[in-house]
Amino acid sequence: MAPVPRARPHALVVPFPAQGHVIPLMEVAHALADRGxxxxxxNTEFNHARVVAAMSSSPVPSKTEFNTRNGSSGRMIRLVAVPDGMGPDEDRNNLVRLTMLMQEHMAPRVEELIRRSGRGGEEEGADGDGLGRITCVVADYNVGTWALDVARGADVRSAAVWPASAAVMASLLSIPKLIQDRIIDAEDGSALTQETFQLSPDMPVMNPAHLAWNCIGNDEGQELLFRYLLAGVRAVDECDYILCNSFRGAEAATFARFPKIVPVGPLLTGERPGKPVGHFWRPEEDACMDWLDAQPARSVVYVAFGSFTMFDRRQFQELALGLELTGRPFLWVVRPDIVHGDVHEYPEGFLDRTASGRGKLVSWAPQQRVLAHPAVACFVSHCGWNSTMEGIRNGVPLVAWPYFADQFVNRAYICDIWRIGVQAVADGKSGVITKEHIAGRVEEVMGDAGMRKRVEALMAAAHESVQEGGCSHGNFDMFVEAITA
Incomplete structure (x- = not known):
């Protein structure tokens, strides 16, 4: 009697519904598909539509599923949409409300997907796609509270993906000790002291007021988010793996202190031509790259602040004037929602002056390709973790300008531990980062040969980690072997 073939492993991947989470989780999906x-x-229905629209100029499919084949071998990533519970016109930048609604509206649909996947076995699979029964749930930590509970209820393996720094993950795992040491309040996580702390030597110095839950939302939202994150700590403690988008060379002290966190990064976001990588916007690719091709080597200041950073009118104008004051060519990603369609938000005459070619303004850029371009010399960044890793992977030093959440810890890494960038500091009286300061910080970064050498050394360590034989590559292989055994 012929042996019964083993069922094909099938992972359900669930990102938190924000751009900086969907992109690295999509790379995890591709890395899984690469390994069979x-x-x-x-995705949420809202983000599914954006991802599919960015992938193709064709209309978004009316079905809630969109299939994409990874090459001729039949490997597949199936994109599925589920509701997030928010109305069509609600502000999805309200992360606290979005987080609270997910469990009620997304969890039942995810549970249904797992249950349906068992119908018909490998041959029929879910909805006839031939993917077979779901054998593992790989969930963004930020949806882990409910997604990992769903996995346990369905009796399938589970893993949490932490798409930010291991140090911030460690701060979450350390919440009970932070409460015990009276650094934060047990009820809402608010800071009980103005003194900074370290979880261990050689880890970033942290400010309790800048812990992730203390930087998002109002007081009510802060308490809700803190309790959600605390529940997430308990949920991931029971899962099989915590995979982190970082590498040992970047956070050796953290990984030594918290061995449950497994480095598998930096994830190669944006490096899969022709394949979906989770972008919400179609990059102005040709315009960016053609303009960069015309610039001298190591001359361009690249400026991008991610999906959430907002400026008031004065700070926006100071940034524009500061870039102009550098006298250097600059590529500035200005999201349409920042200027609200009102060109008068720019300083008077700024757009006319940049039209001569010194400055290039785009609504979204192919960031990985931009940072890899030999013309780019400096990255003015909000210090989001994806951006920080992309800067490192391409050997580009940074001007660190954090906005919220984990970005303040990332700034500490950039400026104090790795010493591959400098901090943008607001004027003590006005609270504004002035144009003179911006220009000065850019010049400092671009003229510091030691900083360039340090970021290039970190770049080499990052590349080594994801090559065959490297630590992160081996960790991901180990993870796949465990979930497919």
């Missing part, structure tokens, strides 16, 4: 694991990738 079928993937069902679950």
């Amino acid at each position: 694991v079928a993937v069902t990738f679950v």
